[in-house]
Amino acid sequence: MLAAASVGALSALGGCVDEGGVLSLGADPEKPTVAILEDRSQTFALTGTPKYRATKLAVEEINRDGGILGQEIDVFAPDPQSDNMRYQDLTRHAIYQEDVDALWAGYSSATREAIRPIVNDHEQLYFYTTQYEGGVCDRSVFPLGATARQQLGAVVPYLIEEYGDEIYTVAADYNFGQLSGDWVRIIAEEHGAEVVGEEYVPLDESQFGSTINRIQSADPDFMMSMLVGQDHSAFYEQRLASGLEVPVGTSTNMAQAYEHLRIDPPALKDVYAGVNYMEELPTDRNEAFVERYHDRWDDDGYLNQEAQNNYFSVYVYKKGVERAGTFDQAAVIDALEEGIEVEAPEGDIALDPATHHMEHNMRVAHADENHEITFDAERKIEPAFLHDVGCDLTSEDEQTQYEPDAFYEEA
Amino acid sequence: MSLGSDSSGGLLAAVREPFEGPNTMGNTPAFWLGLTAAVTLLAAMPVLFGYYAAEIGAVFLAYALLGVSLCFIWGYCGILSFGQVAFFGVAGYAFGIVAINVPTLTGLTLGLLAAVAVSTAFAAALGYFMFYGGVRDVYVTILTLVVALVLYTFLGQTAGGEWAIGDARLGGFNGMSGVPDLGVGIGSVGLEIGIVGHYYVTLGALVVTYLGLRALVNSQFGYAMVATREDERRTEMFGYDTTFIKFVVFTIGGAIAGLSGVLFTAQNNYIDPSVFGITAAALPVVWASVGGRTSLIGTIGAALAIQFVDYQLALSGSEWALVLIGSLLVFVILVMPEGVAPRLHEYVVEYRASPDPTPAETPAPGEVHGGDD
Amino acid sequence: MAGIELLNFGFEFVEVFAFIVLATVGLAVIFGMMGIINLAHGEFILVGAYATTFAFAAGLPLPLAMLTGVVITAVFGLVLERFIIRHLYGRLLDSMVVTWGISLVMIQLVRIAFGNSAPGVGIPFGQLPVVDGPVYYLVLATIAVGVLGGLYALFAWTDFGVRARATMQDEETARSMGVDTDRMYMATFGIGSGLAGFAGALYAPVMTITPEYGTGFLVEAFVAVVVGGSSVIVGTILASGFLGSVNAAFTNLAGTFMGQVAMLVAAIVAIRLMPDGITGLLADWRENRGESR
Structure with missing residues (x-):
């Protein structure tokens, strides 16, 4: 009885709380903001730091060239310290307090899975750019790194x-x-x-x-x-x-x-x-990109594959917003699902509308005895697995992660 | 939660009586007033700051409850477990398994009960294994840590589809996702607990646990616990079964840690093996040490304050965040060896003692700690 | 064929044994003798590794670079002892929280000062015939045994060793007999730190060096110290031998995952069966024999 009464009291109390709160101190809703949650300390700092830097570089370049839809982009960039629990709190902060229009977050798959329930709850547009095991088919998630x-x-x-x-x-x-x-x-x-x-x-x-x-x-x-x-x-x-x-x-x-x-x-x-990318890629476009990156961040960190993915995905986002004509997230997702091509440092690549993945320029990088890198066998590879399992986000919204063993005898 | 009626009057002493005694600091009306104010302030958080405060706050409150579970066994019975997170995590996973398989109100209720039962049983088994085997002191500390690490290693490699219980995939390092929110009820009668509800449930659990433990440590059993902490051999000679006392205390601690794990997991709709990692395992020890391991309210305050400061530092994105939080820990322990709350308590006692010759029982000002969130 | 497999197994054991011994000795001195639970043990190892790798990159020959690592870590330990650790003697559990804080600070300071990675060193001496393993592992194992022997000699036979042990066992009495206990604590902590630095230096070529370098040593070290019990040298040898064989055997039979889990489970069982560690059991044994005589 007591429990029932207190539960009833709770629900009554819950009813009178409004989403923003009485003193809500949210961000300026007029100004478009993106969140960059990339690790700059603890376990994943080595790989997360260049991701943070490349994203920042892309946003700064865009702002210098007049922003998106004529508006300057704000950046919310705390340090999640390679801690999944912290990622969850910071994602909530980004959504509730900063009201971000797009989110870049996380190095490991565990991080992505930790924040995906929150991202899904709020239909937050989310770019995950690490190369990963593949199979994520999710309405508001764009995993733009190459899959396994x-x-x-x-x-x-x-x-x-x-x-x-x-x-x-x-x-x-x-x-x-x-x-x-x-x-x-x-x-x-x-x-x-x-x-x-x-x-x-x-x-x-x-x-x-x-x-x-x-x-x-x-x-x-x-x-x-x-x-x-x-x-x-x-x-x-x-x-x-x-x-x-x-x-x-x-x-x-x-x-x-x-x-x-x-x-x-x-x-x-x-x-x-x-x-799909290494800093050593010998194309003019890439060499210019590498130079811009090292001019902006003047210590000698390596510009890794994931950093490049973050960089071009900011431009993918820009094109999506411009096509939608608004920062409204659902509209931007719809615009992205019409297909976007982007001139990435790795080459010209296209977003696959059905799966939210990229058709990447894949190549084989070889290290010789002096650790000099050469590239071979360049070709476009599309996200074929998600096509095979029937992921089509343009016609059906899902929030799934598919795995190969359900679809191949061999696995 | 029932504190509202405690504001004044002759009834006051009678209501307070079971919660007061020599084993707890803060046995004065001023303390209870402060505590009521702090709880009211915490309760007002979601009203003031909305869902954001409710979601983040619920996580912090669940941490505080985990801290309480350690403070109780370490501060009052001298058992330092470095593996409270083991019970926390096991209960989280257990709740997830039941709730994912039976996402009805009945299932959620069962899940909560089952999870706490599992963590309690696990703590009982481990406690029996250790205390009846003569494991003591620092060996308990390391053994519990190793148990947490075994769970960490084991759950980390459960990624494959074969590691599923019904519909619930353990999920390896990527963790178990899709854990439903809390719910209470049978059949179709009951309540699903949403964002704000969850915050109040967690706050309620914390307050009730706090009061319950205060009553317990000031009971006959509580005296025996503290005697065991002070001098086990002598307590035994007085005819107490200290092994049994430690076993029971450790089991209760496991149950509380389990409850906090359920609240944590249901709030995040997710749990992963990092809750068993060495960093997570160290946090409750840090909270209890800083807040004062002999003070339940101090540990709660420290958990909330440290997590809050830590979070603010992370928000700043500064590369000095970890340097600051680490230095702060070193500083506090060096300056206040017994923890913040006992030190404040001393100050208050001294302050009161100077104008008033009677040795007053005095408060550890709850609002200083609780109000930090 | 079976001969080769046995040889392989033996080599794996040597590898694991050397790792556990070297990861443990520094902690065994600081924790086993002084009662400081040093959660920053891994970061002492980190200091040794960084000093070694930067000295090597600056052109010092490897042995000298390693010596630099040891010396710098020992000095670092002494400084820390003077400012922080000496307030923590007799406060076992506080020492744990403080050193955890130190560990957080150090990892991040190293990251801020030196970036996310440091130059590599390269494993010296080439490879062994037959078992196809690095010769260096045999060198490590030899050094591990040498370190244990040296420590034994130091603490059992020298005047310093006797004074130090007396201090740790009964500070009051030692002081009344004219031992400068303050200096003993300081020196012992310095030795423990130097040994941790030595582990970092020796494994600098084997593992890649990042600010998280030290965390890889921590679990093995603690488990081995606790299983070993209070007698530092004998305990470390027996615990490393025991845990090393369990790890090597299960790794060999069922893969690295089972090797790790088996080692941890073996440690749990060992602590349960021998609540005072292996050396505690040995002491009981001796006492019983003495009584029955």
Whole structure:
């Protein structure tokens, strides 16, 4: 009885609270604002800092050239400190207090999943730009980084062609790593190759002796490494010192955390990465971009793949707003779903309206014994997996993440 | 919540009586007045600042409840658990599993009960394992930490589809999403608790737990707890079963931590393994140390204040945020070894003692702590 | 064939054993002897690694660079001891919160001062025949054993060691017998810090160096110290041997994930069965034998 009474009292009390509150001190609603929630401290600072900087650079460039629809863009950029709980609080702040018109947030998939319920609740336009496991089909989310299928689809067939058809997979033991392992198996199957061994390594492991031993005894033609983060990057030093000479394909190393610059050569000799972008890309457009970036941020940080993704996605957003003629988020999403092309540093690429992903310019980046990067096998790869599972956000709104094992026998 | 009636009158002493005693600071009308003011202020937050304050505030209040669970077992019984987050997280996951599978009012109610039951049982099992095995002091601390880390490592690799219980995917590092909001009821009779409701439920849980623990630590059992903390061997010689006392206290602590985990998870509609990580595990210890581990209200105040300051620093986006918060911790512990609340309590006692010769029981001013949010 | 596998297993054990010993000794001195729960242990290791890598990048030969790492960490530890840690003796749990705060501050200060990554060092000595592992791991294991031997000699045989142990066991009595206890605390903390720095220096070539470098050592170190119990040297050896074999065996049989989980579970069981650590059990044993005689 008492409980029922108090619950009743609660609901009555709840009824009289208004969404903004009596003293609501929200942002100036006239001025368009975007939120940049990227890590500049703790675990993901290494990869998050360039994302923050590139986004900031894009917004500043746009403001200098007259803004969007003639309006200057404000930036809300706290530091989420690589903490998912903090991301949730800051996302709420961005939505309630800053009333942001678009949100860029997060490096890891866990972060994206932590804030997606909030983003969905408020139908907040959200750009997630890290390369990721793929499969997110969500009305208000635009995952514009390359997916595992796009990256692995670039590098695995290339290595099968170059080296042979026996593959050994080593991946980080979490969602992204496990799904990437599934994708390697699927793509190998499609190209008549075989995964002869598979190993998932906990994220905080830094001793790879037994892993290297097992690779040696399996003796594959090449190995795929989807190792992630600071502890795992120790693998390459240990590979060199153990004399493991099997070529390595990867979707995670070099383009994001620039292992080829942080680790002394020749530890990354014959590492092949499937990427849509690396700072070393030798095109005029990219060299100009890299110069602008380093002029703006004058210390010598690496401009990584995700930073480039943030950069061009700001321009994607600009085009969306201009086409919609308003900052209204639903209208902008509809405008984006008509298809947008953008002149990104990686090349001219287009947004795929049905899946909210990009058709990326994928290439294989190769590190030689001096860690010099060369590029090969450039081609456009579309987000095919989401097409296969029937994700079409232009006709049906969803908030799902699809996984390959439900659709492929092999996985 | 029932404090509204405590403002004055002859009834006052009788109502207050079970909550007061030598084991708690703040046994004066002034203290209760301050506490009432602080609770009223907290209750006014959503009215003043809207949904934003309700959502963020509910998370902070759930943290405070987690802090209380540690303060109770550490401050009053000398058991320092570094793994309160284990019960917090296990209950969160348990609620998620039940609630996702049965998202009806009955299911949500069951989920809440089941989650608290699971965390209680888990704490009881771990407590039995430790205390009846003679594990003590710092070894309890490290053992509980290791338990949290095992859960962290284990849940981190549960990404695959095979790690599902019914419709609820454990989800590995990406966490379990789609956890419904709280609800209370049976069949179609009951109430789904929305954003603002959730805030008041959390605040209510915190206040009720606080009062309940005050009553408990000032009871016969409470005296035995404190005696166990002070000198276990002597307490045993007086005929108390100290092992059993520690076991019970630890279990109650696990239940409270579990409740806070449910409130936290339902608020965020999400939980991930980072709640078991070493950073998360350290937070309750920090709150209790800074606030004063022998003061429940101090721990609550410290949890709210530290999380609030920490949040404001993150909002600023400054690269010095972590340097500041770290230095602050070092400074507070060096300057006030016993914590903020006991130190304030001393000041108040001294202040009162000077004009008035009778040794007055004095308040730890609740409004100073509680009002920080 | 089985011979090679056994050899591989042996090598993995050496790798894990060396890691646990070196990660642990510094903490074992500071925690086991002085009763300071040093949650900034990882950041002491970080200081050693950064000093080493920057000294190496400046052109010092690797051994000298590592020595620089040790010295700088020891000095850093002494400074910290004078200003902060000495207020925390006898306050086991407060020391935990304070050192946690120090750890937050240091990681971020290193990031602000040196950026998000530091130059690499490269594993010296090349590879072993047959087991295809780095020779360097054997060097690490040898050094680990050497460090333990040296510590034993220092604390058991030298005048300083006796004074230091006396101070930790009974400060009052030690002081009344003319020991400068304040200096003993300071020196012991300096030794512990130097050892942590040594671990950082030795693993600088093996692991990549970022501000989070130290966190990778913390869990192993704490688990090993607690399982080892209060006798620093013997405890560290036995705990490292025990945890190392569990880790290596399960990693070898069932992969790295099982290796980690098995090690943690083994630690839980060990603490439950031996509430005073392995050396506590040994002490009980000796006492019982003494009584029955």
